[in-house]
Amino acid sequence: MHTWYWCNWEGLPYLRCSILDWDHGFFTQQFWPRSPQDLTLVLQPEASVYRLKQVHGNTVLTPQEIAKSTLEDGLASADGLISEQPLQAIWVASADCTPVLIGDVKTGQVAAVHAGWRGTAKKIVPQAIARLQSQGSQLDDLRVAMGPAIAGEVYQVSVDVAAEIGASIIPHNEEQKIVQALHQLPNSPLLADPNPEKVRLDVRRINALQLESLGISGEQIAIAPYCTFQTPEHFFSYRREQEKKVQWSGIVSAKTSQ
Known part of the structure; x- marks a missing residue:
């Protein structure tokens, strides 16, 4: 079984998963309103930082493509990011949607995906997997962690x-x-x-089924045992509060190929 465990930074809690052997974190509302720039210092101060303007679609970009994109508020519009180089910190924000962090144990490359119900309907996570494969990933080498999100019993x-x-x-x-x-x-x-x-x-279960239909085994997938709606002490929930606040989830590509 993959374990989810709490870490602490200056007294503030964030969540990690043993399935991911990279610097990563699913951050709590206690870190609000810190930016991905600030949070990257918690994970890996040497990393360069990338984030998106999330639009509930299924576009997945690389840092290089972000540089060439038309920017709104200085950000490229998409809901998934995949690394191309070592030491790239990639971030997604969520409040009830599923933050998905993916790593490749052979290449060291990583992906971060924001999978709300619309993105899930458009298969954003399989889209991210396809992009990792186009950069040389094999399905067996991928590890997937789905962070805190609204649980099926209350959604x-x-x-x-x-x-x-x-x-x-x-x-x-x-x-x-x-x-x-x-x-x-x-x-x-x-x-x-x-x-x-x-x-x-249960949106996370749908994402897991999409992954399994690609040939990724259940052992390669970990789902956080936390519901944003039912854990007000740690997580914002848009459904619960109707406030536009988020928690950030990020992962840093390996320093060198594994």
Whole structure:
């Protein structure tokens, strides 16, 4: 089993996962409003820092592509980043969406992805994996950690949202058929809701199923045992507070190829 454990920086808690053998952290609301520049000093002061203007899409960029992008507020619009060089710190922000950090144990390269329900429906995590493969990664060498996010038991969505996301793993055009098939999966990502027009949706489980359908094994994936909505002492939740605050998650590519 992969362990999730708390670290401490100047009395402030952040989370790490044993599956990732890189400098990384899923930071808590206690670090708000520090920037990725500040947080990189916690992980690896020598690293260069990259972040995005997140737009709930499925675009994944490299630092080099960020440099060539049209910038809004000085930031490139995308929801995933992959490193190209050693010592690149890449960051994503989240409040209920899933922060996904990925590392390649052979090449040392890493990825950071912001996977909300829209990005998940558009398969952003498989997109990041495909980009890592285009840079030489083998699926067996990848390790994936999904950080704190809203848990399925409290994430109520409409049936059509569930079907839109479900279509990413169940190839069918009919909403009802997709939802039925999701309910029948072992360890189903869907839970019943008292309202017949709604369901409860586990977005992290959908992402795990997308990864497994690519041929990544369950042993290569770790999911944080924390729900942003149900852990107010550590995490912002947009659903709970309706405030535009975030926590940052980041990972630094290895100093040299592993």
